[in-house]
Amino acid sequence: MSDTMTLFSTAHGYSDLAGGGEALSPLDGRYRAVAAPLANYLSEAGLNRARVHVEIEWLIFLLDNSVLPGAPTLSDAERDYLRALPRDFGADHIKRLGEFEAVTRHDVKAVEYLIGEYLEAASSVLGEGTSLPSLREVVHIFCTSEDINNLAYALTIKAATEQVWLPAIRALRDRLRGLAEAGASVPMLAHTHGQPATPVTVGKEMAVFAHRLSRQIRRVEATEYLGKINGATGTWAAHVVSVPGADWPALARAFVEGLGLTWNPLTTQIESHDWQAELYSDVARAGRIAHNLATDAWTYISMDYFHQNLAAQGSTGSSTMPHKVNPIRFENAEANLEVSNALLDSLGATLVTSRMQRDLTDSTTQRNVGVAFGHAVLAYDNLVRGLDGVEINGARMAQDLDANWAVLGEAVQQAMRAAAIAGATGMANPYERLKELTRGHEVGETDMREFIAGLGLPAEVEERLLALTPATYVGLSERLASWEA
Numbered sequence: 179m180s181d182t183m184t185l186f187s188t189a190h191g192y193s194d195l196a197g198g199g200e201a202l203s204p205l206d207g208r209y210r211a212v213a214a215p216l217a218n219y220l221s222e223a224g225l226n227r228a229r230v231h232v233e234i235e236w237l238i239f240l241l242d243n244s245v246l247p248g249a250p251t252l253s254d255a256e257r258d259y260l261r262a263l264p265r266d267f268g269a270d271h272i273k274r275l276g277e278f279e280a281v282t283r284h285d286v287k288a289v290e291y292l293i294g295e296y297l298e299a300a301s302s303v304l305g306e307g308t309s310l311p312s313l314r315e316v317v318h319i320f321c322t323s324e325d326i327n328n329l330a331y332a333l334t335i336k337a338a339t340e341q342v343w344l345p346a347i348r349a350l351r352d353r354l355r356g357l358a359e360a361g362a363s364v365p366m367l368a369h370t371h372g373q374p375a376t377p378v379t380v381g382k383e384m385a386v387f388a389h390r391l392s393r394q395i396r397r398v399e400a401t402e403y404l405g406k407i408n409g410a411t412g413t414w415a416a417h418v419v420s421v422p423g424a425d426w427p428a429l430a431r432a433f434v435e436g437l438g439l440t441w442n443p444l445t446t447q448i449e450s451h452d453w454q455a456e457l458y459s460d461v462a463r464a465g466r467i468a469h470n471l472a473t474d475a476w477t478y479i480s481m482d483y484f485h486q487n488l489a490a491q492g493s494t495g496s497s498t499m500p501h502k503v504n505p506i507r508f509e510n511a512e513a514n515l516e517v518s519n520a521l522l523d524s525l526g527a528t529l530v531t532s533r534m535q536r537d538l539t540d541s542t543t544q545r546n547v548g549v550a551f552g553h554a555v556l557a558y559d560n561l562v563r564g565l566d567g568v569e570i571n572g573a574r575m576a577q578d579l580d581a582n583w584a585v586l587g588e589a590v591q592q593a594m595r596a597a598a599i600a601g602a603t604g605m606a607n608p609y610e611r612l613k614e615l616t617r618g619h620e621v622g623e624t625d626m627r628e629f630i631a632g633l634g635l636p637a638e639v640e641e642r643l644l645a646l647t648p649a650t651y652v653g654l655s656e657r658l659a660s661w662e663a
Contacts, residue, residue: 205552212556215341215555216555217548219337219338219341219342220338220547223272226271229285229289229330230293233317234260234261235436236433241313243429249313250313252309253308256304256309259300259308274292276288320414321409331544332403332439332453335547342551343398344395346554346558346559351391354384354471357381358385358659360381361381363381364379364570364575365377376585377585377648377651377655379652379655382656385660389661398460401453401456405434405449406441406443407433408430408443408445411446412444412445412535446532446534448532448535450530451532454525455525455526455527456526459522461554466515468511468515469511469557472508472511472515475561475564476505482574483570486505487569508561511557511558511561514554518550518552518554521546521549522550528540579647583625584615584616584619584626586648586651589643590626590630591612592608593642596639597635597639600636602634
């Protein structure tokens with residue numbers, strides 16, 4: 179066997195790497211430090227902790243509201259003991275859940291068994307007088323697995339969105355606002371269709387991105403995280419038969435809203451996931467705006483409008499061409515946003531469909547929510563670091579502006595039109611006259627000024643146009659750079 183074949187055989191190399199814990203996903207390997215906060219919520223362990231939390235809170239809710247005739251009343255010490263399980267959920271619990279699931283072949287049933295075992299151990303902590311060991315049959319009562327799962331997912335996605343994704347994108351938005359302020363009065367030749375166009379300022383262009391992201395942030399901040407707890411087919415059938423005197427819809431609403439979620443009263447066995455599709459659409463749209471920022475920033479760097487600060491970038495550039503500093507932060511962001519948005523689009527498209535009452539496609543699909551959010555957060559981090567590592571190169575922009583006096587053609591023809599409307603003569607065919615002057619021709623300062631002076635404009639209009647330069651033809655850009663919606 180060749181050395182190559184030996185290296186890639188199952189008997190050598192990769193089996194050892196797998197045993198050494200090498201991550202298959204880059205979010206759990208190379209980029210772990212950035213993505214790690216999401217693991218608190220959107221990992222399998224985070225999901226199981228949330229499941230335990232929902233099961234415990236349901237048990238406490240039923241007993242505290244005297245829903246089950248004959249059930250005991252909990253003491254404060256017993257409530258504290260119960261709530262300590264999700265609060266202290268850790269490696270030992272994860273391991274024990276794995277052992278239960280190896281027997282049950284059902285992840286939510288394993289959670290039920292873990293809680294049952296925890297109840298049985300209560301006497302050693304609370305004394306023999308505690309009623310907790312007798313409550314084994316209250317655990318998961320009236321619940322189908324999706325009653326627990328939908329609430330657990332809603333809680334973890336809500337927490338991940340509010341505590342990780344939103345802070346990450348706000349940091350990007352705020353960095354853009356800082357650049358908008360710094361570049362508010364720095365003129366820059368704009369480009370439409372890749373061609374020189376009416377100048378702007380750097381700040382105004384950065385403010386556009388900040389404004390776009392702010393709109394998506396507000397949409398995500400207004401997300402409704404829905405939840406249900408209504409049994410096997412959404413009818414509270416078992417509940418009504420077992421405890422007919424209870425107002426089950428009212429109890430369900432109180433419980434779901436008590437978790438900080440929005441109650442969904444009409445479902446099949448599953449909560450329909452429409453809210454998730456709405457959220458992922460908004461997150462993906464924000465990602466596409468950030469992707470647009472990445473490609474524009476990359477282009478500004480290639481034009482030397484943005485100059486890379488080597489110390490801030492912490493990059494040596496090419497491995498073989500020592501003169502280069504690669505815009506890796508923006509390229510990394512671009513790629514990660516493409517991965518994130520592809521997953522978010524798939525999640526949004528597939529989660530809204532479930533065959534009849536229930537199928538399990540969403541079980542696998544929702545396990546990728548953390549991956550989609552992870553690549554987005556990683557991208558935002560790279561964009562912030564990339565923007566921190568660039569300096570506005572006003573001198574280079576000034577060179578381009580001075581080489582493009584033709585962009586004043588727009589100002590001249592519009593001023594001619596306005597003058598004609600006001601009664602000035604000799605202003606006919608302004609567009610055609612400016613096209614003849616500028617299109618396909620090199621137009622310098624002298625050419626433009628001579629053209630303006632020969633038009634016969636009213637004196638104040640001519641004076642205003644003769645004072646104009648490409649660098650001062652920026653309209654309200656400086657004001658727009660600090661625009662707050």
